[in-house]
Amino acid sequence: MRTLALLLLIALSISCDKNEDEIASDNYEVTTAGTSVDCGLLLIDFKESDLHRIEKITNSNGLRYEAYNLNKQDFSEEGQVLTVRLRKTLDSEFFACTTLGIGYPWVTVLEAELK
Numbered sequence: 509m510r511t512l513a514l515l516l517l518i519a520l521s522i523s524c525d526k527n528e529d530e531i532a533s534d535n536y537e538v539t540t541a542g543t544s545v546d547c548g549l550l551l552i553d554f555k556e557s558d559l560h561r562i563e564k565i566t567n568s569n570g571l572r573y574e575a576y577n578l579n580k581q582d583f584s585e586e587g588q589v590l591t592v593r594l595r596k597t598l599d600s601e602f603f604a605c606t607t608l609g610i611g612y613p614w615v616t617v618l619e620a621e622l623k
Contacts, residue, residue, distance in 0.1 A: 533565050533594055537623060540588045541572060545609030549574040550583060552592070552615075565596050568613040576601055578617040593619040 536558055541551040552575045554562050563569055576597050583590060597614040605611065 534561070535591050535593050536562070538575075538590050538592055540583055540586055540590065542586045543580070543584065544574050544605075544612065546607060546611050547574055547603075547605035549576060549614075550578045550580060551575065551612065552578070552590070562615075565594070566613055566615060567596075570613060572612050574612045574614045576614050576616045578620055583620060583622075589623040590620050591623050592617050 536554060538552040538554055541553050543549070544551050552573055554571045554573070556571060559569070559571060562571075562573075566573070575592075575594075578592075594615045594617050597616045601616060602614065
């Protein structure tokens with residue numbers, strides 16, 4: 509019984525260790541598209557040429573995403589072109605939205621700068 513408990517604790521400690529650098533993606537050039545009515549997050553549009561790369565990260569096939577962790581004070585103006593480094597949003601980062609507007613898939617922004 510102790511062996512089973514020990515193995516379970518080891519498995520949990522290994523599986524919970526998430527290093528952002530290991531799950532981070534390449535850089536993308538995106539354009540801001542305003543604020544989502546549904547979740548209040550900034551919306552970003554990817555280039556069509558990046559569709560296959562972003563699909564691999566998000567398992568979603570759209571070009572518009574809700575950008576979790578993108579600074580609203582710096583990047584709220586619609587039409588700004590940004591270079592971002594991002595990753596798939598973790599389950600622990602999601603929060604409840606109003607469901608009043610169109611829902612878009614999420615990505616988590618790790619770094620962003622104006623192009």
